[in-house]
Amino acid sequence: MWLVGMDTRDEKGDPMTYILAIANQKGGVAKTTTVVSLGGALAKMGNEVLLVDLDAQANLTLSLGNDPNGAHGSIADVLLNSADIYSVSRQSGIEGIDLVPANQEMDLAERFLPIRQNYECILRDGLNGRQAYDFILLDCPPSMGAVTLNALNAAHMLIIPTQPEYFSAHALRNMMAATRKVRGQNNPDLVYRVLITMQDRRNRIHRELSEQILNTFGDGVFRTVIQLDTKLRESAVAGLPITHYRTTTRSTLQYNALAEELIQYVEETNQQADPEFI
Ligand SMILES: Nc1ncnc2c1ncn2[C@@H]1O[C@H](COP(=O)(O)OP(=O)(O)OP(=O)(O)O)[C@@H](O)[C@H]1O
Numbered sequence: 001m002w003l004v005g006m007d008t009r010d011e012k013g014d015p016m017t018y019i020l021a022i023a024n025q026k027g028g029v030a031k032t033t034t035v036v037s038l039g040g041a042l043a044k045m046g047n048e049v050l051l052v053d054l055d056a057q058a059n060l061t062l063s064l065g066n067d068p069n070g071a072h073g074s075i076a077d078v079l080l081n082s083a084d085i086y087s088v089s090r091q092s093g094i095e096g097i098d099l100v101p102a103n104q105e106m107d108l109a110e111r112f113l114p115i116r117q118n119y120e121c122i123l124r125d126g127l128n129g130r131q132a133y134d135f136i137l138l139d140c141p142p143s144m145g146a147v148t149l150n151a152l153n154a155a156h157m158l159i160i161p162t163q164p165e166y167f168s169a170h171a172l173r174n175m176m177a178a179t180r181k182v183r184g185q186n187n188p189d190l191v192y193r194v195l196i197t198m199q200d201r202r203n204r205i206h207r208e209l210s211e212q213i214l215n216t217f218g219d220g221v222f223r224t225v226i227q228l229d230t231k232l233r234e235s236a237v238a239g240l241p242i243t244h245y246r247t248t249t250r251s252t253l254q255y256n257a258l259a260e261e262l263i264q265y266v267e268e269t270n271q272q273a274d275p276e277f278i
């Protein structure tokens with residue numbers, strides 16, 4: 001585990017879990033692919049990882065070869081019926097990765113969550129106080145509703161995958177507004193990172209827009225860029241993260257680099273927070 005030897009402990013001295021929300025209201029920008037692939041890379045590095053499917057489409061659940069309607073329940077039971085999140089988690093079949101599945105009941109969650117008291121923080125409370133995992137990755141639906149709001153309130157970091165396409169810029173502005181709102185209410189320490197995905201280096205527009213995103217968001221953009229790789233589609237059909245499907249394909253190397261960049265950031269942040277390092 002990467003946490004070993006580091007002082008990543010909360011006030012009570014318990015090891016900390018780093019929670020990532022992967023969200024963008026724009027559809028098809030590689031949110032789910034990033035959850036599976038980054039999760040795979042982190043697990044291969046020896047971390048214990050929990051992947052949480054928050055989308056009624058259940059693409060995360062399916063892309064790990066799991067049945068969305070399995071007997072153990074789903075994340076909707078946590079959000080709507082106060083079920084314990086660990087009672088609905090299951091082994092994904094991949095070493096180091098557990099999964100909380102989703103199914104169509106998440107459509108109900110989107111509608112009925114706002115009726116519940118303090119509904120924005122139900123997921124955060126459900127994940128609180130459990131240190132079994134080094135990383136928890138939350139796969140959000142392509143909308144900025146009650147479910148995504150729960151993920152942003154539970155997370156330390158919001159990762160916003162985005163394609164270097166013209167219409168993605170508008171969605172990015174909306175995600176920034178959502179981040180500011182969440183910071184101003186229940187989660188003041190939320191940080192964000194834009195992740196450029198599905199980049200085609202041969203495409204001039206892609207190169208120019210990638211440059212513009214870097215210029216606009218500066219340190220708010222991961223240096224690692226995920227380029228187009230058709231093997232990613234194959235790995236989803238095979239029910240495996242790309243990191244476990246093809247160890248040397250381009251996107252495996254890039255998602256490994258992303259995991260390393262993330263871990264370096266978390267280590268540096270923890271050192272700054274630790275008085276011994278100041
Ligand atoms: N780097 C890539 N190269 C090629 N194809 C990719 C890449 N990343 C993702 N894809 C493909 O693009 C499609 C959309 O990806 P994905 O389902 O991860 O997006 P999403 O943002 O989760 O979508 P939704 O908004 O519907 O939840 C999938 O078919 C996936 O295999």
Ligand SMILES: [Mg+2]
Binds near residue numbers: 032055059060140
């Ligand atoms: Mg998805």
